[in-house]
Amino acid sequence: MTTDTSAIKQHMEVIGADGVHVGIVDRVEGDSIKLTKKSSSAQVEGAEGAHSGxxxxxxxxxxxxxxxxxxxxxxxxxxxMNFEEEAS
Incomplete structure (x- = not known):
């Protein structure tokens, strides 16, 4: 059984299987979910430089x-978070 990913909408919370907050959906693009810049783990963890923003x-x-x-x-x-990729 597959999950209907067309039900994923902007501003939905993305959580891990353990209930840990991963980010907030900005949009679905192709075969990935883009997280908002503010909510991505790089920002949440206070990353600086190339990963921030x-x-x-x-x-x-x-x-x-x-x-x-x-x-x-x-x-x-x-x-x-290990699977996260930077997106433009």
Missing amino acids: HHHAIPIGLVADIEGDKVRLSATGANA
């Missing part, structure tokens, strides 16, 4: 479920 993206394949206004991932919050 960039959009980050989570592969859509990590989506396990959509529960109300939350996108739940199949990976834990920490593991999901």
